[in-house]
Amino acid sequence: MIHSLFAIFIFPGFLFLCVISLAAEFIDRKVYARLQNRVGPPWFQPLADMIKLFGKEDIMPEEANPLMFKGLPIFALAAVATAFLYIPLWSPESLFSFDCDIIVVLYLLTLPTIAFFLAGWYSTSLYAMIGAIRSLTQLFAYEVPLFLGVLAPAIIANTWSLSGLIAFYRIHPVLAACNMLGFFVSIIALQGKLEKVPFDIPEAETEIVAGSFTEYSGRLLAMFRMAIAMELVVGASLFSAVFLPFGFGLPLAGAIAAYIVKIVFIILLSCLIRTLFARMRIDQMVEFCWKYLAPIALTQILINLLIKGMVL
Amino acid sequence: MAKVTIPIGPQHPSLKEPESFSVTIDGEKIISMTMKLGYNHRGIEKACEERTYLQDMYLIERICGICSHTHSTCFIQAVEEIAGLEIPRRAAYIRSLVGELERIHSHLLWLGVAGHEIGFDTLLMYSWRDREIVMDLLAMLTGNRVNYAINTIGGIRRDINADNIRDILKAVDTLEERTKYYIQIATQEVTLIQRLSGVGTLSFEDAKRLGAVGPTARASNLPRDTRKDDPYAAYGELNFKVVTDTHNDVYGRTLVRVGELMESYAIIRQILTNLPDGPIAVKAPRKIAPGEATSRYEAPRGEDLHYVKSNGSDKPERVKVRAPTLANLQSVSKMLENGYLADFPIVIAAIDPCFSCTDRMIVGVHHPDGELAGAMDWKALRTYSIDWYKKNRGVNFKIKA
Amino acid sequence: MTIEQDIQQTLIQQFPFLDGKCTVKRARRLSATVDYAQFRTLFDFLADKTDFCILCTITGLDEGEQLSFIYHLAREDGVMIDLKTSVPKTNPIIKTVFDRFPAADIYERELIDLLGTQVEGLNPGRRYPLPDTWPIDEHPLRKDWKEKEA
Numbered sequence: 001m002i003h004s005l006f007a008i009f010i011f012p013g014f015l016f017l018c019v020i021s022l023a024a025e026f027i028d029r030k031v032y033a034r035l036q037n038r039v040g041p042p043w044f045q046p047l048a049d050m051i052k053l054f055g056k057e058d059i060m061p062e063e064a065n066p067l068m069f070k071g072l073p074i075f076a077l078a079a080v081a082t083a084f085l086y087i088p089l090w091s092p093e094s095l096f097s098f099d100c101d102i103i104v105v106l107y108l109l110t111l112p113t114i115a116f117f118l119a120g121w122y123s124t125s126l127y128a129m130i131g132a133i134r135s136l137t138q139l140f141a142y143e144v145p146l147f148l149g150v151l152a153p154a155i156i157a158n159t160w161s162l163s164g165l166i167a168f169y170r171i172h173p174v175l176a177a178c179n180m181l182g183f184f185v186s187i188i189a190l191q192g193k194l195e196k197v198p199f200d201i202p203e204a205e206t207e208i209v210a211g212s213f214t215e216y217s218g219r220l221l222a223m224f225r226m227a228i229a230m231e232l233v234v235g236a237s238l239f240s241a242v243f244l245p246f247g248f249g250l251p252l253a254g255a256i257a258a259y260i261v262k263i264v265f266i267i268l269l270s271c272l273i274r275t276l277f278a279r280m281r282i283d284q285m286v287e288f289c290w291k292y293l294a295p296i297a298l299t300q301i302l303i304n305l306l307i308k309g310m311v312l
Numbered sequence: 313m314a315k316v317t318i319p320i321g322p323q324h325p326s327l328k329e330p331e332s333f334s335v336t337i338d339g340e341k342i343i344s345m346t347m348k349l350g351y352n353h354r355g356i357e358k359a360c361e362e363r364t365y366l367q368d369m370y371l372i373e374r375i376c377g378i379c380s381h382t383h384s385t386c387f388i389q390a391v392e393e394i395a396g397l398e399i400p401r402r403a404a405y406i407r408s409l410v411g412e413l414e415r416i417h418s419h420l421l422w423l424g425v426a427g428h429e430i431g432f433d434t435l436l437m438y439s440w441r442d443r444e445i446v447m448d449l450l451a452m453l454t455g456n457r458v459n460y461a462i463n464t465i466g467g468i469r470r471d472i473n474a475d476n477i478r479d480i481l482k483a484v485d486t487l488e489e490r491t492k493y494y495i496q497i498a499t500q501e502v503t504l505i506q507r508l509s510g511v512g513t514l515s516f517e518d519a520k521r522l523g524a525v526g527p528t529a530r531a532s533n534l535p536r537d538t539r540k541d542d543p544y545a546a547y548g549e550l551n552f553k554v555v556t557d558t559h560n561d562v563y564g565r566t567l568v569r570v571g572e573l574m575e576s577y578a579i580i581r582q583i584l585t586n587l588p589d590g591p592i593a594v595k596a597p598r599k600i601a602p603g604e605a606t607s608r609y610e611a612p613r614g615e616d617l618h619y620v621k622s623n624g625s626d627k628p629e630r631v632k633v634r635a636p637t638l639a640n641l642q643s644v645s646k647m648l649e650n651g652y653l654a655d656f657p658i659v660i661a662a663i664d665p666c667f668s669c670t671d672r673m674i675v676g677v678h679h680p681d682g683e684l685a686g687a688m689d690w691k692a693l694r695t696y697s698i699d700w701y702k703k704n705r706g707v708n709f710k711i712k713a
Numbered sequence: 714m715t716i717e718q719d720i721q722q723t724l725i726q727q728f729p730f731l732d733g734k735c736t737v738k739r740a741r742r743l744s745a746t747v748d749y750a751q752f753r754t755l756f757d758f759l760a761d762k763t764d765f766c767i768l769c770t771i772t773g774l775d776e777g778e779q780l781s782f783i784y785h786l787a788r789e790d791g792v793m794i795d796l797k798t799s800v801p802k803t804n805p806i807i808k809t810v811f812d813r814f815p816a817a818d819i820y821e822r823e824l825i826d827l828l829g830t831q832v833e834g835l836n837p838g839r840r841y842p843l844p845d846t847w848p849i850d851e852h853p854l855r856k857d858w859k860e861k862e863a
Binding site: 281 | 432437655
């Protein structure tokens with residue numbers, strides 16, 4: 001019992017996730033800055049930002065529904081933190097692994113987006129409302145390619161559990177290379193989930209101020225920011241388990257090092273995408289996802305089915 | 313979703329200066345747009361009537377922080393025309409030189425702002441980094457990064473020497489190389505082209521009918537350029553071409569501006585090679601004979617127009633400023649028709665609006681009976697804030713009488 | 714004959730009352746003065762027949778007894794004419810040229826706010842450039858206007 005609580009809240013649960021999220025945010029911001037020819041923030045900047053936000057006053061619009069307005073940031077944070085518990089980080093088994101946990105993780109990662117939508121909706125502000133609608137529109141565009149991309153490796157492995165997946169690819173490491181199309185699709189779709197360029201449409205500051213978060217301030221905003229920072233780490237961890245299932249058999253120190261290398265690699269990829277592109281328009285984004293991402297993801301599924309039928 | 317009207321401004325992240333737009337949208341489509349200008353009205357035209365010509369020049373330079381040389385030169389040209397002063401050729405060349413450096417810094421600034429408006433912050437960081445090179449050059453030549461104050465009635469204040477020329481030529485080479493890279497980005501980057509082409513279209517006929525000026529007009533293939541049409545300073549002796557484009561959209565306006573950067577580098581090289589020797593200013597009288605003159609100048613944003621009327625004293629009778637943005641506002645409404653909300657910021661940015669220029673002029677808003685409808689005056693606001701802190705924070709500020 | 718003189722001759726031929734009131738000030742600059750009664754005919758002639766297709770701006774002047782307006786018209790080749798007309802200050806009414814030049818809208822609103830001109834035929838719209846709270850009868854660019862003490 002005590003051991004479980006420690007695992008959930010301290011290590012490798014919530015607190016640990018907070019720490020690596022802030023570290024991940026720092027890497028993201030620093031690399032983004034260096035790629036743009038800027039100096040970038042010092043290492044403690046994400047933490048300082050959080051402390052500052054937590055110290056600020058919470059302002060709530062008079063019209064807003066207080067329960068929803070205050071509850072949603074916690075809801076988003078909890079959903080992401082829970083998803084983290086089901087992902088194998090360096091040991092081949094996750095903390096609470098069970099059959100079909102990959103599906104649960106994917107749905108838990110959808111929850112924050114729903115929370116962003118509801119938060120915008122219940123803020124009763126025009127900017128927030130438009131941002132909320134954009135969040136939801138975008139969700140329907142990137143979610144299907146993301147799910148298809150992440151589930152494709154599971155088709156070969158013939159299991160819906162992350163630990164099963166890792167066990168399978170430990171036996172057949174070469175087959176992991178077949179999932180690169182899915183990896184590519186997922187990384188791009190992740191940008192939509194994280195609401196980052198080129199899919200930062202829901203919070204496009206030059207159009208709708210801060211989208212769903214326009215009315216948020218202080219602690220509540222800090223929680224949303226934290227949830228997004230965590231989403232990056234959780235997403236990267238999920239991808240590293242699904243697409244880069246290496247290093248799990250190493251001794252503990254080596255396994256941890258492998259984990260760090262993998263998620264930093266994924267964060268760098270995400271950062272590079274952020275640097276290279278301009279923000280798309282919502283109609284262009286939906287078109288792009290359905291015209292290119294979804295067919296590529298389907299191709300990946302097809303390839304995997306063929307491999308499964310012919311090779312295994 | 314039903315039709316909603318969202319306010320953009322007076323304070324909004326996409327606007328660098330306060331102006332208020334009300335955009336009615338249906339889903340993501342813009343149905344209509346109304347604007348309220350005048351937030352930057354500072355009473356400069358009125359203030360000019362109470363100052364001497366030389367003081368006015370410094371005041372007018374502060375109409376705008378970006379095209380400050382534009383306004384001061386345009387004003388000075390009108391004054392010199394009334395006074396019948398012929399400025400030395402060297403002064404004319406140096407005025408053109410500073411004007412072109414200003415154009416480069418303004419266009420690089422625009423490129424960054426445009427990048428930011430479409431969420432391409434990398435472009436913003438790159439072009440603003442390069443803009444620093446020009447700013448340093450301007451600081452070296454004139455002593456200031458903005459509001460250069462190089463003009464004076466009858467010529468210019470500061471001469472340039474061989475060292476300056478060498479530094480400028482070196483910097484221009486660097487800038488040219490970087491600009492080539494931006495041209496490459498503008499013609500190859502997919503998301504950039506997708507976000508810019510077909511957005512904010514303004515046909516040739518509309519541009520002509522609505523009186524568009526500057527790069528906005530030139531991107532609709534309308535070759536309006538005051539430097540060519542009505543040469544001033546040294547432009548009559550310089551060889552350059554007017555960059556036009558047939559895209560008619562924001563993408564075209566980007567290409568025109570980047571193309572103009574390349575032209576400006578060529579112009580600067582010509583100026584420095586052909587720089588005549590001689591004095592840099594002629595003596596100007598303190599009082600200007602009665603008369604009037606209209607002066608035009610091609611600002612980075614388009615044609616700037618100043619009208620000056622003198623009454624024989626040392627102060628002008630009337631100064632009128634028409635900044636390029638004002639001429640382009642009608643075109644903006646046209647460009648936004650049937651556009652997307654997401655394109656609103658970039659369409660507005662594409663005319664390179666300068667609302668400070670546009671509004672120019674306030675002297676202080678005082679209602680005749682001393683109170684303002686719906687607004688707090690300074691004293692009431694102060695009392696309110698002190699009460700608020702007393703009530704909510706337990707802090708008691710002393711009011712000094 | 715230069716192009717400016719050419720335009721000058723055309724104008725005087727068409728409108729004999731311009732004789733002596735239309736001058737060439739320098740290269741590419743003409744100026745003309747006209748009574749308000751004949752203003753619109755001359756204005757349309759300039760715009761339609763002599764290619765003055767750009768309305769640069771309208772300058773308003775307070776000249777004591779009367780308010781004067783200078784319509785700065787330009788051609789694509791850079792020739793520019795300053796067309797000046799006046800109305801009495803006691804009855805400062807002009808008609809809009811918005812129908813001919815859409816850009817005139819904002820210039821005319823400026824005349825209303827700053828000089829107290831009345832412009833007939835202007836579409837309803839928000840005032841420019843003074844704020845909505847500014848008193849409607851105060852016109853800062855009138856020479857007799859003084860800033861009121863708070």
